[in-house]
Amino acid sequence: MNSKIVSRNIHFKEQDERVARWQKKHLTPLDIDMHRDELLALFDAVRAARDLSSSKLNSLIMRLVHDDVVHVTQDKIVAAYRAMTARDILPFEREVLNRLRLKPVRTSSGVAPLTVLTAAAPCPGKCIFCPEVSGYPKSYLPLEPGVQRAAQHRFDPFKQVRARLQSFENNGHATDKIELLVLGGTWSAYAPNYQERFVRRMFDALNGVESESLELAQQCNETAEHRAVGLTLETRPDHITLDEVKRLRWLGATKIQLGIQSLDDHILELNRRGETTADQKRAIRLLRLAGFKLHLHWMPNLLGATPESDRTDFARLWNDPAYRPDELKIYPCGLIEGTELFTRWQAGDYRPYRDDELTELIVDCKRTVPPYCRLNRVIRDIPANYIAAGSTRSDLRLAAQRVLRERGIACQCIRCREVRHEKIAPDELRLDSLAYETDATTEHFLSFVTSRNQLAAFLRLSLPSPHASRDEMLDELRDCAIIREVHVYGNALEIGSDSDGAAQHSGLGARLIEHAIRIARDAGFKRIAVISAIGTRAYYRKHGFELDELYMTRSV
Ligand code: SF4
Incomplete structure (x- = not known):
């Protein structure tokens, strides 16, 4: 620390x-x-x-x-x-x-998201907007949703997971596929043995048995009743090195949430982020080359920003090939008592945006999100009584969607196009292929969409560029194309499924994988890897992948 x-x-x-x-x-x-x-x-x-x-x-x-x-x-x-x-x-x-x-229901994605918080610990960051409350992880507030639940279990990962599983079951949710999301401060700043024990205990809770090592707990989860089909960890860009990438993968992570907040070095400095855009780009490149799904956090209304400069900043996310995230959260800066930003506001140096300014900003952001990105949130759910001044609206997304509808504009992001609970006729689906460049890869976003452009399934394929530095790649992945994500939505999962609901080779996921293999072969790759979660290894084995060290691979 x-x-x-x-x-x-x-x-x-x-x-x-x-x-x-x-x-x-x-x-x-x-x-x-x-x-x-x-x-x-x-x-x-x-x-x-x-x-x-x-x-x-x-x-x-x-x-x-x-x-x-x-x-x-x-x-x-x-x-x-x-x-x-x-x-x-x-x-x-x-x-x-x-x-x-009630009778078991699935979420629209067929996967139950389960959030677990790490214990209180200092963060290497000194961001001027970030609150710190004794006994809670940095940046988290006691009355935020989920935080009290974690505190009730003294941030014990085993107890948190067991309690959430019980709650899902009591509420009739299916719990066979669990997406683990670990929040709380900066993951990479926790001691290595704390990290290892934390992840092992989450797996123990899913497995219902205690394992002596992380590897054994992971092995056990491959066939457990509650399988981890994803593990997300949250960290800072300046903590990402090739060794850290390898460690994140060893822990079983499949997705990384990175707080970047701004893509402007001047704003980063003013807000004492302690990192630069060069750090951000390097971190994103290393993670993308290692096949991780990238979930960025962007924060408008920082000290020094204006609604217009934020619009310019947001455009950089898509115009600069070094960013282009898979998922995004927009967290407008909240002004919270006790922070340095609060003092700057009292001194007249800072002004929180009004509701109408924020809504218009979100509208402009949403209309430019490309179809390969999922815009997960547009506001952090901070209880209003923590906000010293500025917007306390928690329905910003709905307000922005209303404006978009009135103006006849459709948001193209993944979240707005997911099929959710609608019925799908298999013959109305068409395969779409969208290719885009990043600073180290060519990305292929393959999807099955309905005639109304709704998304039934998608796959992310990364083809590392011949110019990508080999020093920034894990040895295991050199010369491999990489499948970074396969996602089939709940109802779509039924297409080509057997009676247990397990996707068969004729399912949408399988067809997307076959298509990805063809693209990789045509591009001259001899092998293809997948960043599989522990609980999806059996699925990929059925598709000819074998576990190497940290990834599953097969020839093309
Ligand atoms: S890095 Fe995140 S948790 Fe750490 S001080 Fe900055 S905002 Fe807070």
Whole structure:
């Protein structure tokens, strides 16, 4: 850890009381003695209901169970049912439990995202906008969604994963495919043994057994009931070296979130990011050449920026081949008490954008996002009471979408085109191929789209350029084309699937892989690699890939 870090603990008024209130509301189970009659009435109604749907169940819960202090949720109702049947207050009926949990539903991507937070630790960054609260990872605030859940488990990775799995199951979500997302400060600044133990314990929780080493835990997960089909870690560009890239891959990571915030060296310096655009470009290049999916964070309204300079900055993401990310989060800078930016605002050096300025900026950003990028967020969900001044709107994306619709403009990003829960007719799908250059690769974004341009499946293929420096590539990947991502959406997964829902060779994923192999062969590559998650190794074995050291490869 960096000993020069300046600690700025924030003293929010009534911070502790607010956290305690939040915990009581969200984390306290229902008192089954106090609500006994209400709960029995609910279970009777659930048993008797015909055609029980998710919305019908929710309205029954809202109508029959009231608590002024504790938040009544479906998983607390399931827990109450289990507790009451265990105490013989009523007989256990599997059918009632199934109805309370609803029938399993998949997210539109077929994958359950599971976020885990690392423990509090200093960050090497000194960014002037970044809050620090004692006992929490740098930049995270106690009342942010998910943070209290992690704190409740003392940031223990095993307990966090088990609790989320239980909650998914109580809410009727499928849990066979899990995408792990590790947040909290800068991953690369944590001690290596902390990182290794953290990842191993997440896998242990998915596996339901404890393993003696990370490798054994990963092996075990290949056939576990809850498989990790992705692992995302979050770090800073100036921490990315070839060794770090190798280590991230060894841990099992498939996607890296990089906070770049601005593509302007002057703004980076003003905001004391402690990194330059040269650091960013190098980090992105190393990660892309290693096949990682790249998820960047960009922050408008930094000190020194204006809405117009932000528009110019955003355009660099696509115009400069060194960036061109696969996924993006726009986090407009939030002004938070206790930060250096707050002091600059008090001195009159800084002005947060108004709601209308931010909405227009997001509209202009969204209209320029290319079809190969997924715009995941346009606002960070910071509770309004932390924001000292400026926009507190949490519905910025909806507001921007409304404006785009009124102006007859469609956002082309992946998120806005995903098929979600619509039915797809296989014969209406067409294969699209979009090629674009980066500073080290030619990228092929292959996709199956409907006649309405909705996205049913896609694949990212990277062909390293002959001019890419071999010193920036992992030995294992030299002379390989690389599949960086294969994604088939929930409903599309049914096309060519067997009765278990597992994709067969005739499925969309398989057809995309075959197409990628052809492109690689035509471009003169002899081998193709895939950055497989631990839980997708079996899938790629079916397609002729074998595990080498850190990647799966096959000849073309
Ligand atoms: S790098 Fe991220 S966590 Fe660290 S100080 Fe900067 S914004 Fe905060």
